[in-house]
Amino acid sequence: MPTVHRDATSAGHHAAVTSILPPSDAATTAVLPPVRFAGTDTAPPDTAAPVTDPLLDRAAATTQSTLDARRVSAWFGTHKVLDRVSLTMPAGKVTALIGPSGCGKSTFLRTLNRMHELVPSAAFAGEVLLDGVDVYDASRRVTEARRHIGMVFQKPNPFPAMSIQDNVVAGLGLTGLKVGKDERAALVESSLTKAGLWKEVKDRLRAPGGGLSGGQQQRLCIARSLAVRPRVLLMDEPCSALDPTSTRRIEETIGELSAEVTIVIVTHNMQQAARVSQQCAFFLAEAGTPGTIVEHGDTEAMFTAPRDPRTYDYVNGRFG
Numbered sequence: 001m002p003t004v005h006r007d008a009t010s011a012g013h014h015a016a017v018t019s020i021l022p023p024s025d026a027a028t029t030a031v032l033p034p035v036r037f038a039g040t041d042t043a044p045p046d047t048a049a050p051v052t053d054p055l056l057d058r059a060a061a062t063t064q065s066t067l068d069a070r071r072v073s074a075w076f077g078t079h080k081v082l083d084r085v086s087l088t089m090p091a092g093k094v095t096a097l098i099g100p101s102g103c104g105k106s107t108f109l110r111t112l113n114r115m116h117e118l119v120p121s122a123a124f125a126g127e128v129l130l131d132g133v134d135v136y137d138a139s140r141r142v143t144e145a146r147r148h149i150g151m152v153f154q155k156p157n158p159f160p161a162m163s164i165q166d167n168v169v170a171g172l173g174l175t176g177l178k179v180g181k182d183e184r185a186a187l188v189e190s191s192l193t194k195a196g197l198w199k200e201v202k203d204r205l206r207a208p209g210g211g212l213s214g215g216q217q218q219r220l221c222i223a224r225s226l227a228v229r230p231r232v233l234l235m236d237e238p239c240s241a242l243d244p245t246s247t248r249r250i251e252e253t254i255g256e257l258s259a260e261v262t263i264v265i266v267t268h269n270m271q272q273a274a275r276v277s278q279q280c281a282f283f284l285a286e287a288g289t290p291g292t293i294v295e296h297g298d299t300e301a302m303f304t305a306p307r308d309p310r311t312y313d314y315v316n317g318r319f320g
């Protein structure tokens with residue numbers, strides 16, 4: 001059963017104390033006994049009647065959101081892979097997460113919208129604030145987090161037999177959003193336009209999504225994420241399975257989207273990080289220790305004048 005661990009400052013939000021602390025935790029962080037992931041037992045079931053969602057109110061009032069990770073630790077079983085990582089991902093900016101393989105970038109990304117807890121052995125400690133609201137708060141539903149904080153994966157994953165237009169709106173049902181027929185057509189068009197795919201597919205919206213090229217499929221997945229109107233878009237190496245032309249197209253799309261959606265992208269490609277991001281965070285897990293952020297800040301400064309010699313070595317391709 002996945003567990004959430006809380007430090008003393010945040011434990012007050014949570015109720016049930018149920019399971020066992022990973023052994024490594026006691027030595028490395030000051031924590032209270034753990035509670036389960038809020039979505040599994042203390043939050044209202046996702047099928048229940050709608051509850052007030054403060055994030056929705058904020059969504060109406062603003063077009064940009066700030067995501068604030070505070071002292072995030074993560075485990076798989078007893079293996080601690082992140083240790084008290086804090087990072088503010090500001091509204092309207094693209095934040096790139098860089099670092100060698102295995103340092104915890106993807107895990108960190110997946111803690112931000114509670115995807116981490118899908119792994120049965122996973123555990124978590126810390127807070128993730130979306131415009132000041134903790135997505136792990138016991139009163140919040142897990143689907144809220146995933147609706148407001150969308151995700152695009154390494155490998156494009158459209159439903160191959162489903163039409164392009166149905167792929168775009170496939171997330172609506174899962175998040176409980178309902179739209180009428182006219183609104184649905186407008187949403188398909190606007191989402192595909194934002195994802196930079198509309199012109200290429202507008203005459204074949206009923207064709208299967210699986211018939212598109214890899215790069216088009218990835219933009220279809222971006223359109224699917226955008227259709228639920230997320231505040232933040234997480235992208236886990238979204239171009240690693242794509243050719244250079246498709247990669248450039250996705251990078252252009254990221255640039256266009258960043259005006260309205262806060263973007264966090266994991267990338268191994270330093271040129272890509274330099275091209276698409278305004279802020280960068282360098283993760284490292286040295287000698288079997290859990291991943292931490294060595295340095296973060298303005299992307300240009302990180303690449304031209306890093307403060308830490310390890311950052312210098314990494315961005316200059318000397319390791320990783």
Ligand SMILES: Nc1ncnc2c1ncn2[C@@H]1O[C@H](COP(=O)(O)OP(=O)(O)OP(=O)(O)O)[C@@H](O)[C@H]1O
Pocket residue numbers: 076081099100101102103104105106107108119
């Ligand atoms: N589902 C899982 N079960 C157990 N351990 C996992 C799981 N996913 C990741 N890990 C471990 O967590 C650590 C961090 O992995 P993670 O994928 O977050 O790193 P990363 O920096 O994103 O790596 P990469 O750049 O290679 O994708 C690694 O030691 C990895 O083996």
